[in-house]
Amino acid sequence: MSQKKFIDILMLILFFFCLASSFLPEQSHKLTGIGFTSLIICHNILNRNFYKSFLRGKFNWRRMINFATIIFLAVSMLITIISGSALADYFSAPDLNWRSIHLGAAIVATVSLFVHILIHASRYIKGKIFYVASMLVFILAVGAVFGLPYLDRWFHTVKINRSEILRGEKLNLGGKILIVYFSRIGNTNFLGEVDAVSGASLMLDGKKIVGNAQMIAELVQSVLGGEIFEIQTEKIYPADYPQTTQVAKQEFLSGELPALVKLPTVENYDKIILIYPLWWSNLPKPVETFLRSSDLSGKKIYPIVTHGGGGLGESIDTLKSFTRAEIAEPLDIYSSDIPASRKIIFEWLKKS
Ligand SMILES: Cc1cc2nc3c(=O)[nH]c(=O)nc-3n(C[C@H](O)[C@H](O)[C@H](O)COP(=O)(O)O)c2cc1C
Structure with missing residues (x-):
């Protein structure tokens, strides 16, 4: 040869x-x-x-x-x-x-x-x-x-260096800011070690799994400051990714609103940055529980949707259908793009 x-x-x-x-x-x-x-x-x-x-x-x-x-x-x-x-x-x-x-x-x-x-x-x-x-x-x-x-x-698996991607320019949006997020990670029964998790892309900071929505919440906080609140359900979602999709599907079919561990005191805040993953092209039911259980009138919600290619889906229409708050132009972030998204988040917040 x-x-x-x-x-x-x-x-x-x-x-x-x-x-x-x-x-x-x-x-x-x-x-x-x-x-x-x-x-x-x-x-x-x-x-x-x-x-x-x-x-x-x-x-x-x-x-x-x-x-x-x-x-x-x-x-x-x-x-x-x-x-x-x-x-x-x-x-x-x-x-x-x-x-x-x-x-x-x-x-x-x-x-x-x-x-x-x-x-x-x-x-x-x-x-x-x-x-x-x-x-x-x-x-x-x-x-x-x-x-x-x-x-x-x-x-x-997306590897991140948390402290590195959180660095950058700050912004003052005015008013009191609450960052609320819901993520699969944090509402499952795995132990925070990558070997215990199956399916779907993962974000890892060293050996620690970071939820996509959680990472976005931290990025937003690194730009704006403000408090972070995590929506946690009383029920635990399966660690297995396909099983979680089936549990979520059932929630959509039955219309069940999963009970939450606690609610944030939204009355202390003017602006709510709401971060959630797209689930079945829609708003996850636990996020709906939070929105329906909180008095958000007179407040402004800034929605950020993280997804695996589905964009905003129908989630914003769902959000608008029962929320009395003012809704800012939403931002959607593809899951693999999150580590490089601080600048995009900064620019979006600046013009919101
Ligand atoms: C139950 C479930 C349903 C999902 N449905 C969609 C979907 O319809 N379209 C899409 O693009 N991504 C979908 N995804 C992917 C997530 O939106 C995406 O991986 C997101 O970044 C996960 O964020 P998290 O790690 O904070 O939970 C789904 C994920 C789960 C767990």
């Missing part, structure tokens, strides 16, 4: 390892990423003739598609490497949402890589086999576009 082919096969294997390792401990993803980047450099050195003959010869359709794919591949790979290095703190990166950039670029790179391989394979495989291979590439590409964000949303 030629040196070129050997490197290419190794690259392909490492690429899949790289994708898979994003769901394993951070160090393994970093190592496969560095290994893959080194092979990209080798691949380019071995294929340097491509650059020499770049503008020579005829430009037919096949060659143009090949060029376009290589450009897409090169740019997306470069962005994946830069954003990966930013996430790994290899350089002092500007304040951008590097996680989303990394995921988006990795998806484009995956699709471009499949097409790139198919174009090269078309030199050796013809007829029926080529159509089968094209079909396979198409399925893999669709799988990458939809599957990677899905896996990232539900199975990727």
Whole structure:
């Protein structure tokens, strides 16, 4: 086997390892990423003739598609490497949402890589086999576009450094502020250790699990100050994620309002920042219990919804249907974007 082919096969294997390792401990993803980047450099050195003959010869359709794919591949790979290095703190990166950039670029790179391989394979495989291979590439590409964000949303553990992400500019909104949040974490029976939790993406500060809504509450507090109140239900939700979704579904079907451990003294506050996860595209029932049990007339509610892709869902319409308080323009934050969301929260509060 030629040196070129050997490197290419190794690259392909490492690429899949790289994708898979994003769901394993951070160090393994970093190592496969560095290994893959080194092979990209080798691949380019071995294929340097491509650059020499770049503008020579005829430009037919096949060659143009090949060029376009290589450009897409090169740019997306470069962005994946830069954003990966930013996430790994290899350089002092500007304040951008590097996680989303990394995921988006990795998806484009995956699709471009499949097409790139198919174009090269078309030199050796013809007829029926080529159509089968094209079909396979198409399925893999669709799988990458939809599957990677899905896996990232539900199975990727987001590591955070609490003290670092809480740092930043402060804002004075005026009035007395109460930050109320409801989170699955804190209303379940797991012990705060990651091994005891199944399903859905988790946010970890060291070994400690942090609820998504809880993290947003702390981010809001780091911007505005104010008190934090956690909505806690008397009943305990299952540690198992799919089971929790079933319990919540039952609450929506029965209309049950889960009893709360206690209520905050809302009369002492003017502004309430209300943070909750989207549940079945709607407002979680425990949040409804809080809103229905508190006199919120004359107050202003600032809703922040954290979700796994569903945005605000119907939760704001539900909220408005029984609340007499003034409702500010809501903000929704995709769960994986929370660690990088302080600036977004700051800007939203500033214009609310
Ligand atoms: C019972 C339940 C139902 C959910 N339903 C949706 C949904 O309809 N749409 C969505 O985008 N995310 C949904 N999610 C995902 C959560 O909104 C998301 O993971 C959120 O960030 C979790 O916040 P938390 O860790 O503070 O509980 C659901 C989660 C649970 C537990």
